[in-house]
Amino acid sequence: MATLVFYPQITHFRQAITDAKHYVCLSSDGYNKQLPILNFIGTVKLHGINAAIGYLKGFGYWCQSRNCVITPDKDHAGFTEQIFPFADELFNVYVLPHCPTIREHYQRGDRIVIFGEWCGGNIQKNVAICGLPTMFVIFKVRIVNQLTKKRTNANINNEEQQETHSRTFWLDPKEWANIKWHEHSIYNIYDFPTYTIEINFNQPKLSQDALTKITEEVERQCPVGAYFNRVGIDEGVVWTEWTNTGGDLTFKVLNNTNQAGAGNVAGGDALHRYGIMATPWRQDWRYVLLIDENTKTGPFTMDLIEPHIALAHDRIDFDVSNLSLERGYTKDLGMRGDITGGSYPIQLETIVENIRNKNFQVLRPVDGENGPNTSGTVAERIEKMKSRGWTQIGTPFSFIPDPPSTYNAVLVPYPSTTLLYQNLVTEMKKIPQAQVISIEQIKNPNIEALYEYMKRTIAKECPGNDPRERELFHGTSGEAIQGIIDRGFDDRYFSPSGAWGRGAYFADDPRKSNLFARPDPTTQRRVIFYNKVLLGVESVQTQPNNSISAAPLNHHSVHGTGFQYYEYIVYRYGQALAYLKITYTAP
Known part of the structure; x- marks a missing residue:
């Protein structure tokens, strides 16, 4: 039996x-x-x-x-x-x-x-x-x-x-x-x-x-x-x-x-006193408790985090979901993630007013907006909000909370249903037998602020105030991968052996970048960054010139056309922003 x-x-x-x-x-x-x-x-x-x-x-x-x-x-x-x-x-x-x-x-x-x-x-x-x-x-x-x-x-x-x-x-x-x-x-x-x-x-x-x-x-x-x-x-x-x-x-x-064990987690001893079994996982900026794993009442999980670290909840979908209360201060309304600064500032008073009027602002890309609208996407949650009588206002934008103060940057999985993700997968197929494993968005507020400053500065020196921002590829390997994530394209680490001198090199074709993305000896995975680059006024050069250490006078970048693939070189810290990290395999 x-x-x-x-x-x-x-x-x-x-x-x-x-x-x-x-x-x-x-x-x-x-x-x-x-x-x-x-x-x-x-x-x-x-x-x-x-x-x-x-x-x-x-x-x-x-x-x-x-x-x-x-x-x-x-x-x-x-x-x-x-x-x-x-x-x-x-x-x-x-x-x-x-x-x-x-x-x-x-x-x-x-x-x-x-x-x-x-x-x-x-x-x-x-x-x-x-x-x-x-x-x-x-x-x-x-x-x-x-x-x-x-x-x-x-x-x-x-x-x-x-x-x-x-x-x-x-x-x-x-x-x-x-x-x-x-x-x-x-x-x-x-x-x-x-x-x-x-x-x-x-x-x-x-x-x-x-x-x-x-x-x-x-x-x-x-x-x-x-x-x-x-x-x-x-x-x-x-x-x-x-x-x-x-x-x-x-x-x-x-x-x-x-x-x-769970006793070291805040409240762990109290849980045990009531006969509640909890197993903790410690992540960089949160605990996750698995509670009552083997009982009829479970299992379920609970996050223990500081309120401002919203990345523990991945991403915040709507402004009206971005509120928190702190124990002992229940009359003081706060935010899970600080969205009062950056490119899309929203004040606490605005959120409260939106709640009163049953309006909401979308704080992240709408998965499926230009691709499959699968179950659980932001698009589906928007529809649920609307079915409950809420009204979406404004245009959706991408807000990623800043990392904890002890970290330079964080990586967030980029939605695979978005048009950009699918276009990048298509572009990467130019590399023979390449298989994209993951695409992650990089959030580095300090480098972003530096990039925005350079963008304003270069725009003032360009016709029509157009800094000519381009999305380009950059392949690298080893310690340079984490270095770019943490410090951006730091001119202290520019290679002096490039065809157009000491600069940061980019390409509009991933096949060029793949030549520099050596596979990890353990996992055989490669990394290419998808970047925002401020080209400004370009100096088009058909012949290599290794002596260059800065863009020519009255120019902001060099556009090298002397090889099979075009190359774009910038020479100043903050002139490029690593936006997405593409992990892939290729022979």
């Missing part, structure tokens, strides 16, 4: 330190006890839902979520609908013939439960594997031994009585790491990169930095996402010890701050 086999909660490192006391051993002198020194294998902690397929001889098979048995009629996130039709073939063709231990226990009548993460699709958003076809990634196999002899004793009538009990144990990954069926989107966690670490539980803090470093690498770029040519993050790493604990000693690491 189908019986739920529970998957235990994965604890944090602090709990593993406590649990290690169950595995004490003798010290080298043979007299004293000490905590063990254990070797752990780390696997990527994917962000999806816990699911499993169970098998029992004579019964067949069943599917389950973390909390209950599920069926095609009572499914969870489509897991049974996709897996159930070929679960029998999976077991008989891809499991039993290749896994002798599983085969032996199955023939005995033991339950075989294959646990994994049901992920991809829209199961969880804002992670690297979001949007991929849904997949089942196997990460553990459990055997429930139905009839294990424990001991024989006598009952009150002096009759021999044999006790039995049900024992479960984890099967060593050497036995099941080959279970996979990619044609049906069934993968194995050992298809992807793994990690190893030795932890001395007598001095566990010595391992803390190594654990954090590995986790930060996963957070920067999920290895599973990279396997599918996707850029993005995932949760962290799950560490399991197999040799001495049989897979029972396991823990997860999200990042260094999270090692201490």
Whole structure:
């Protein structure tokens, strides 16, 4: 019969330190006890839902979520609908013939439960594997031994009585790491990169930095996402010890701050006092709490941020959504993000007046305005506002809140449904076999302010006050990528070896920029920036001149026409603004 086999909660490192006391051993002198020194294998902690397929001889098979048995009629996130039709073939063709231990226990009548993460699709958003076809990634196999002899004793009538009990144990990954069926989107966690670490539980803090470093690498770029040519993050790493604990000693690491658990997050202790379980993720300028992950009331998330850091909520759609209250100051109305400055200033009083009149101003590009209007876009939310009796005023503009004061810039995913995104993908196809992975908008208020100043200055020196702003490409690699994001096109770093001297070089054809966008040696990804460039009065030059260190007198830029592709060179800091970061692959 189908019986739920529970998957235990994965604890944090602090709990593993406590649990290690169950595995004490003798010290080298043979007299004293000490905590063990254990070797752990780390696997990527994917962000999806816990699911499993169970098998029992004579019964067949069943599917389950973390909390209950599920069926095609009572499914969870489509897991049974996709897996159930070929679960029998999976077991008989891809499991039993290749896994002798599983085969032996199955023939005995033991339950075989294959646990994994049901992920991809829209199961969880804002992670690297979001949007991929849904997949089942196997990460553990459990055997429930139905009839294990424990001991024989006598009952009150002096009759021999044999006790039995049900024992479960984890099967060593050497036995099941080959279970996979990619044609049906069934993968194995050992298809992807793994990690190893030795932890001395007598001095566990010595391992803390190594654990954090590995986790930060996963957070920067999920290895599973990279396997599918996707850029993005995932949760962290799950560490399991197999040799001495049989897979029972396991823990997860999200990042260094999270090692201490939810108690370090404001309000964490209060949540625990009320029996509310919360797991925190620490991001650069916010905490995200996953609350009641394994209860009927959950799961749900809560963001803990300072009110002005609106980027924790990605982007602000409408001015009337940009209000906040601070605890202890509930009579003082404030803004989530400061939109009183910049190119599109809106004052608090204007927002209040708009609310009174049921008017609203759109603060970001309307996804789908010139492309597909898919579910969840700003265009759809605008229509919802209108259906509730609100009136849209003004023209939509793009407002990105400034980054926290400790950061120079932030990157925001650029909507893939916009016409510019689609046009850039088309342009990038000029590069043979190029595949665009992501396009991100750069928000760097200091460089933007410098660029706007240069724009006004150059405009005054041009006919018709036209600074001749162009959108051009620039390819680079290595440390220069982050340097451009943080500091813009800084003249201190201009290369002196260019055909037209020491300047910042741009092209109107990405094939030219691709020549300078060397692939990352680890990910093989390349980067081209899409930039706003103030050309002003151009000096057209057909022959290279490496001695140039500034635009010729009464000119603002050089337009080089001496090679296959046109080049545009500027020589002053602030004369170009990196607007979009295009990440792509190409042979």
